Amino acid sequence: MQLKKRHMGPISRALSLLTANLLMANAAEAQVGAAINASGSARNYADGAVNGTDSSNDTSGQLNTVVVDSAVLFYQEKGGRVQAVEPTGSVVYTNSYGDAYSVKVTSDSLTGATPNGATPSSHPQTFTTPARGAGSTVTVTSASGGSTLVNLPGGLQVRQYTIAPNTLPVDNGFRDNRYALDLGYTRQLDSVSKWSIGGAYSQERDYTSFSVNTGYSRDVNHKNTTLSLSANFEYDRSRPFFGSPTPFAVMDGTQKGPNQTKTVISVVAGVTQVMNRRWLAQLNISAGQNSGYQNDPYRIISVVDPTFGAPLQYLYESRPRSRFRESIYWGNKVALGPTVADVSARAYHDSWGITSFTGEISERVPLVAGFYIEPSARYYHQSAANFFQYYLVSGTPLPSFASSDSRLSKFSATTFGVKAGLKILTDGELYVLGETYKQTGAAGPPNAIGDLANQNLFSGVKATSIVAGIRYTFR
Amino acid sequence: MTLEANTAVLTPVAEGLSYAFRAMGSPCEVRVETEDAALATQIGEIVEAEALRIERKFSRYRPDSALSRINSSSGTPLYVDAETTALLNYAAQCFDLSRGLFDVTSGVLRRVWHFDGSDQVPSREQVADLLPLIGWDKICWRAPEIVLPKGMEIDLGGVGKEYAVDSALIRAMAVSNVPILINFGGDLRVSGPRAGGQRWRIALESVDRSGYAEGSLHVSSGALTTSGDARRFLFKDGVRYSHILNPRTGWPIEHPPRSITVAAPTCMEAGVMSTLAMLHGKKAERFLKSEGLQAWCIRSRAARRPLSTRA
Amino acid sequence: MSIYRVTRIRRTISSIGLGAGCLALLSGCAHVGVQPWQRDLLAKDEMQLNTHPHVTAFHEHVYFSKEAASGGRTFDGGGCGCN
Numbered sequence: 001m002q003l004k005k006r007h008m009g010p011i012s013r014a015l016s017l018l019t020a021n022l023l024m025a026n027a028a029e030a031q032v033g034a035a036i037n038a039s040g041s042a043r044n045y046a047d048g049a050v051n052g053t054d055s056s057n058d059t060s061g062q063l064n065t066v067v068v069d070s071a072v073l074f075y076q077e078k079g080g081r082v083q084a085v086e087p088t089g090s091v092v093y094t095n096s097y098g099d100a101y102s103v104k105v106t107s108d109s110l111t112g113a114t115p116n117g118a119t120p121s122s123h124p125q126t127f128t129t130p131a132r133g134a135g136s137t138v139t140v141t142s143a144s145g146g147s148t149l150v151n152l153p154g155g156l157q158v159r160q161y162t163i164a165p166n167t168l169p170v171d172n173g174f175r176d177n178r179y180a181l182d183l184g185y186t187r188q189l190d191s192v193s194k195w196s197i198g199g200a201y202s203q204e205r206d207y208t209s210f211s212v213n214t215g216y217s218r219d220v221n222h223k224n225t226t227l228s229l230s231a232n233f234e235y236d237r238s239r240p241f242f243g244s245p246t247p248f249a250v251m252d253g254t255q256k257g258p259n260q261t262k263t264v265i266s267v268v269a270g271v272t273q274v275m276n277r278r279w280l281a282q283l284n285i286s287a288g289q290n291s292g293y294q295n296d297p298y299r300i301i302s303v304v305d306p307t308f309g310a311p312l313q314y315l316y317e318s319r320p321r322s323r324f325r326e327s328i329y330w331g332n333k334v335a336l337g338p339t340v341a342d343v344s345a346r347a348y349h350d351s352w353g354i355t356s357f358t359g360e361i362s363e364r365v366p367l368v369a370g371f372y373i374e375p376s377a378r379y380y381h382q383s384a385a386n387f388f389q390y391y392l393v394s395g396t397p398l399p400s401f402a403s404s405d406s407r408l409s410k411f412s413a414t415t416f417g418v419k420a421g422l423k424i425l426t427d428g429e430l431y432v433l434g435e436t437y438k439q440t441g442a443a444g445p446p447n448a449i450g451d452l453a454n455q456n457l458f459s460g461v462k463a464t465s466i467v468a469g470i471r472y473t474f475r
Numbered sequence: 476m477t478l479e480a481n482t483a484v485l486t487p488v489a490e491g492l493s494y495a496f497r498a499m500g501s502p503c504e505v506r507v508e509t510e511d512a513a514l515a516t517q518i519g520e521i522v523e524a525e526a527l528r529i530e531r532k533f534s535r536y537r538p539d540s541a542l543s544r545i546n547s548s549s550g551t552p553l554y555v556d557a558e559t560t561a562l563l564n565y566a567a568q569c570f571d572l573s574r575g576l577f578d579v580t581s582g583v584l585r586r587v588w589h590f591d592g593s594d595q596v597p598s599r600e601q602v603a604d605l606l607p608l609i610g611w612d613k614i615c616w617r618a619p620e621i622v623l624p625k626g627m628e629i630d631l632g633g634v635g636k637e638y639a640v641d642s643a644l645i646r647a648m649a650v651s652n653v654p655i656l657i658n659f660g661g662d663l664r665v666s667g668p669r670a671g672g673q674r675w676r677i678a679l680e681s682v683d684r685s686g687y688a689e690g691s692l693h694v695s696s697g698a699l700t701t702s703g704d705a706r707r708f709l710f711k712d713g714v715r716y717s718h719i720l721n722p723r724t725g726w727p728i729e730h731p732p733r734s735i736t737v738a739a740p741t742c743m744e745a746g747v748m749s750t751l752a753m754l755h756g757k758k759a760e761r762f763l764k765s766e767g768l769q770a771w772c773i774r775s776r777a778a779r780r781p782l783s784t785r786a
Numbered sequence: 787m788s789i790y791r792v793t794r795i796r797r798t799i800s801s802i803g804l805g806a807g808c809l810a811l812l813s814g815c816a817h818v819g820v821q822p823w824q825r826d827l828l829a830k831d832e833m834q835l836n837t838h839p840h841v842t843a844f845h846e847h848v849y850f851s852k853e854a855a856s857g858g859r860t861f862d863g864g865g866c867g868c869n
Contacts (some may be wrong), residue, residue, distance in 0.1 A: 009766030011572050012739070012748060018568050019641075019743045022561050026642045063554050063619075071840040075848060086847070088840055096554060106843075191552065191620050223617065224819025266857065272835070274819045278827055282835055286857055329858035331835055335827040348855040356855040364832050372832075382854050408854055419841070433841055439852070461852055469840055557829070 064096045064475060071431075071469025078462040081170065082112040090182075098188030102198075108178035113170035115459040117299040117404045119391045121311055122165050122451050127300075129171070130242035130253045131159040147172065158253025168459050171298065178204040192219040196230075206297075209236045211264075226272040232288075234264040240297045247318030248398060251300045262292025266325075278335040283328070290323040301404045302391045309450035312394050317403040319387065324351040340364045342376075353386030354408065362419075370423035376435075378415040384408065390445055390457045406459040411441030413460070428472040437463045483523060485516060489676075490656070490669060494519025498526040499534070499636055501660025505647070508654040508669050518647050522657055525643040533562070533631045533638075535582065542631060549625040552615075560618045562631060562638065569634075569747055570611040576754045577747060581722035582630025583608050590718040594711035602725040609722055636662050637700060637746035644742075664698035664742045679736055679771065690771070698742040702749040703734030703773075719753045728756040732772040735759060739768065 008016065070089035077083065090104035116127065131149050147161030163169040184198035194217045202209040215230030238244060243256035266288030273281050295317055303313040331344040346358040362376030385408040387401035417435030424430050439460030444452060483496040491508040492515035505522045507515040533542045541559055555563065569577040583605050587597035608626045615622035623629065631638075636659050644657050648666050655666040656675050665675050674693040679701070692699070702719075709716040719728045731753045739745035748768055755762040763770040820828070827833060836842050842859075850856040 007767045009768075011751070012744065012766045012768055014572055015569070015744050015747055016740065018565060019741050022565050022638075022743070023641055023645060023741065025557065025561060026645050069840055071844075073844045073848075086844065088843070090840070098554070191617060221819055268857075274828060277820050280828060280833060280835065284859060288857065325855075325857070327855065327858040331859065333833050333835060335830070335833060340830075340832045344859075346855070346858040348858060350854075352854075354854045356853070358855065358858075380849075380853060380855075385854065407852060413853065419838075431838060431841070437848070437852075463848075463852075465844070465848065467841055467844055469838070 062094055063098060065094050066474040067092045067094075067471065068474070069469065069471040071467055074466045076464050077112065078464075080113055081461060082110060082114055082463075084108060084110045098194075100184070100186040102182075102184040102186075104182040106178075106180040106182075108180070108204075109176075110178075111175045113172045114298075115406065116169050116171045117296075117301050117317060118163075118169040118314055119302045119304065119309075119311065119404070119452060119457055120163075120166055120168050120455045121309075122454075123310065124162055124165055125169060125311060126160055126162045127169065127171070127314065128158050128160050128251065128253045129298075130255060131157045152253070156253060160253075166455065168456070176204050176206070178202060178207075192223070193217065206240045207236065207238055209234060211235070224274040226270075228268075228270045228272070230268050232264070232266045232268075234266075235261065236264070236292075237261050238293055238297060244293065244295075244297050245316035247295060247401075248315045251314040251316060256297075260293030260295075260297075262290060262294055264288060264290045280333045282331045284331075286325075286327050286329070288325045290325070292321060294319045294321065294323060296403075296405060299403065299405055301389065301402055303394050304391050304449060304452065306393050306395055307450055309391075309448070309452035315392070317405065318401045319403055320352065320401050322351065326350070338366055348382075352408070354382055354384070356380065356382035372421050374419040374421070376415075376417045376419065379412070380414070381412040382410065384410040390448070391452065393449065404457075406439075406441065409441055409458070411439050411458070411460050413437065413439040417465075424470075425472070427475065428470065431467075431469045431471070433465070433467040435465045437461070437465065483519060485512060485519065490654075491515070494522070496523045496526075498523065499530050499639065499659060501636070503659045504657075506656040506658070506675075514651060514653065518651055518653075518655060521646050521650060522643040525646050526639045526659065529635065529639040529642065532558075533635050535628070535630055535632070542629060545621060545623055546628045548621075548623055550622065552620050552622045554619050555621060556619070562634070563616060563621065563629075564618060565634065565743075566629075566631070567611065567616060573751055573754075575611075575723060576721070577633070577751060578609065578611050578722035579629050579631060579633060580611050580614065580627055581609050581720060582628050582632070583626075584720050584722075584725055588709075588718075588720060590707040590709055590716075592708060592710065594709065596709055596711045596716060606725055609725070633750055634743060634746060636660065637698075637742040640664050640698065640742040662698070662700045662742055662746060665694055665696060668695040679734075679773075692736075692738075692771075694738075697738055697740045698745045699736055699738050700742060700745040700749050701734060701736045702746075702753050719756075721754065728754055730757040731755075732759050733775045734773040735763075735770060736772075737763070737768055737770045 068089075068091050070087070072085065072087040075082070075084040075086070086106065086108045088104065088106040090102060092100055092102040094100045118125065118127070128150075147159050149157055150160050151157050161171065180200065180202035182198065182200040184196065186194055186196040188194055196215045197213070199212045200210070211232060211234035213230060213232040215228060217226055217228035219226050237259055238261070239259045240256075243258060244260045245251075245256040249256075266286060268284055268286040270282060270284040273283075275281050297316075299317045300314040301317050302311045303315060304310060305312055325348065327346055327348040329344065329346045332342070334341045334343065340363070342360070342362045342364070344358075344360045346356075348354070348356045348358070358378065358380045360376065360378040362374050364372055364374040366372040385403070387399065387403060388405075388408045389399070389402045390404055390409075392398070392402060415435055415437045417433055419431060419433040421429050421431040439462070441458040441460050444455065444457040448455075448457070483494055486493050486495065488506060490506050491510065492506075492512060494505045494507070494515055496503050496519070503523070503526060505515075505519045507518050509515055531537060532540055534540050535542055535546065537543060541555065545553055545555070545559075566577075566579045570579075584602075587601045587605060589595060608624075608628075613624055613627065614629075640657050640659050640662050641664065644655065644664050644666060647655055647657070654669045657664055663677065668674060672695075674695040677692045677694055677699060679690045679692065707718040716727045717729075717731050719731050720726065721728050735749045735752050737745045737749040737752065739748060748763070748766065749770070752759040752763050752770065752772075760770075760772050763772070831837065846856070846859075
């Protein structure tokens with residue numbers, strides 16, 4: 001007897017498909033099981049299996065677990081700019097009913113140079129900023145020159161640094177450490193709805209942030225649709241050691257104004273929908289309002305002479321105290337054969353006049369049992385804020401707001417990366433990710449004045465990131 | 476959980492080596508076409524481990540099994556794991572496909588039906604009392620949460636052994652390419668043809684006289700299951716009651732074949748289809764033909780003879 | 787069949803049709819989705835929308851400090867002084 005391809009009736013055809021689906025998970029697990037349990041004895045294998053080492057490839061097995069995940073990010077910008085190391089660790093405990101408790105700690109250590117907002121010039125430029133306490137010996141050397149403490153007549157000590165000609169002015173004197181703690185609690189109210197609450201606290205030397213959030217979600221349509229609504233409230237305090245500069249004040253080494261605060265309220269409404277057996281989609285609409293101090297207290301803007309473009313004066317930047325943001329995000333996961341594709345897009349607009357579009361795609365490709373790679377690409381484009389200026393021109397009236405921060409200018413950015421994951425032990429994963437990020441923008445306005453037409457006024461970044469992480473699920 | 480002595484036995488057979496053990500209340504065997512005893516033992520142990528694992532998890536006789544946990548939940552919602560979810564979904568689909576004939580909640584009928592060859596047939600009232608406790612549509616199953624109403628039970632005996640055969644074969648084939656035949660008490664499946672394209676030889680047991688072969692099959696791929704009454708029936712007032720119960724009525728199916736052997740690509744498909752065929756009673760052969768399945772039905776000549784008291 | 791009986795049936799069918807129509811409108815996308823036994827692929831880890839929370843958090847942090855737009859997927863705030 002040989003099973004030839006027969007004309008199968010409707011019931012046996014459907015049954016054939018159902019059986020194939022049922023046994024698929026076993027087949028996947030058998031590949032890994034074979035590798036791990038090459039020479040185990042029958043009884044040991046059976047006992048181990050009884051204690052619940054089921055196919056860990058399924059999230060309905062998230063109940064009654066403790067998931068420990070820790071990772072570290074290494075971030076490095078080209079040209080001696082910002083470098084950061086950010087380790088983070090989290091523990092999430094889910095009980096047998098579906099309630100979850102989570103705690104996450106993050107620390108962030110930043111060094112390197114960051115653009116100060118001034119334009120490059122064909123002559124050397126010297127910048128004066130407040131010194132951190134008299135008598136301190138803060139001297140920093142870098143590729144763009146060091147900074148020195150200078151005692152001015154009248155007893156004021158300031159920090160000065162000089163930038164070479166035709167070089168983007170950057171300030172090296174910054175190194176910071178940040179520590180953050182996030183706590184969260186999710187309660188499974190009944191089999192279709194969840195409520196969550198959480199809080200976060202983040203502390204840097206010159207910046208503190210508190211936030212609380214709450215959310216509610218409900219499954220409808222036989223759990224094919226999930227509706228969710230969440231709100232977040234954040235309170236931030238900015239305390240540079242020298243106080244906060246008055247917008248458009250002249251850059252100098254004196255102490256500035258008092259500490260400043262801002263609040264952020266935001267709301268996200270979302271729908272997650274199972275489109276078909278292979279496709280899960282999510283649409284989120286969010287809106288947020290920032291109120292308060294939003295200037296970068298370390299950033300200046302050059303006032304240049306109207307003929308040659310030479311810098312005459314440096315003023316602290318000025319941004320509006322209110323910013324309303326709106327965005328729509330559409331994310332998808334599509335299972336195509338053995339691979340899974342992640343495709344998403346986001347459209348954003350805010351009251352500072354910035355409109356942006358983001359598109360991302362990644363494809364997870366399993367190579368051998370327990371190992372996959374996931375190449376990814378991201379494209380981002382934004383328009384300039386309506387108060388963005390490369391520089392101010394002496395003699396023209398001062399606008400209400402102005403900032404030369406490239407992050408508010410018109411530019412596009414691309415990211416290319418590859419992630420790889422390896423399943424370890426029974427329920428763990430080792431993952432690494434490498435990415436390059438590059439921002440591209442116009443070198444200056446079309447009608448750049450004098451010498452500035454020959455300078456590159458765009459200070460966007462080129463950066464490389466590496467993430468390495470390890471995750472384990474305890475059952 | 477007591478530690479049972481490892482009573483598996485390795486013996487040479489025509490095809491190679493046979494690893495025999497006991498699981499799920501049946502004699503189980505793994506035939507491996509090899510002379511390598513270590514390999515045969517390794518494969519046999521993997522198969523045995525999987526059979527024991529599934530038995531421990533899904534047997535309704537074991538109070539510590541996942542299935543017993545569900546059966547004793549009396550109406551409280553319970554969350555089940557991935558594998559149980561997959562099997563319950565499969566049971567739900569079979570219920571839909573068979574329009575209610577295949578129903579894993581019909582196990583409660585064994586409380587009144589005891590097929591021991593005697594004449595103890597339950598009364599109409601006894602059976603009618605159980606009918607409200609039968610019906611997959613009465614269960615609230617929203618994966619991974621199940622709410623089993625009080626008094627109802629789930630019995631995976633109709634798919635458990637077949638699932639074990641398929642699952643064990645998958646695991647065994649992951650470690651070796653040698654030809655394998657797995658047989659759990661009559662539900663069997665082969666990994667493929669034997670070396671050199673030869674076929675495995677399977678004997679069909681006679682329904683009237685055990686130990687005698689009714690015929691033999693030559694198998695090169697797929698699975699075989701046999702549903703039959705063997706020695707399970709009731710005999711009262713000249714009427715033979717088969718042990719195949721219709722979940723909708725609670726009473727035995729009339730005129731089912733004495734034995735049906737079905738061939739299919741997997742053991743689970745063969746098992747479900749042979750159960751469904753049995754439930755078609757007189758029309759079993761017609762059902763199997765319309766589904767395009769290869770099957771062998773044996774009908775007792777004794778049923779057509781006048782009353783006999785032979786048990 | 788008498789004319790009277792035909793009319794009654796027609797009216798019944800049309801009121802059933804109206805009821806079904808209202809129900810369909812109320813249930814909205816009730817027909818989009820899968821049956822519980824078709825969730826095999828969707829249940830896999832890699833089909834979750836956020837498979838690596840720390841990687842997502844790192845991305846949000848980097849993009850928040852280097853670009854003007856933020857959030858969309860989750861909240862807009864950054865929690866750090868980097869923008």
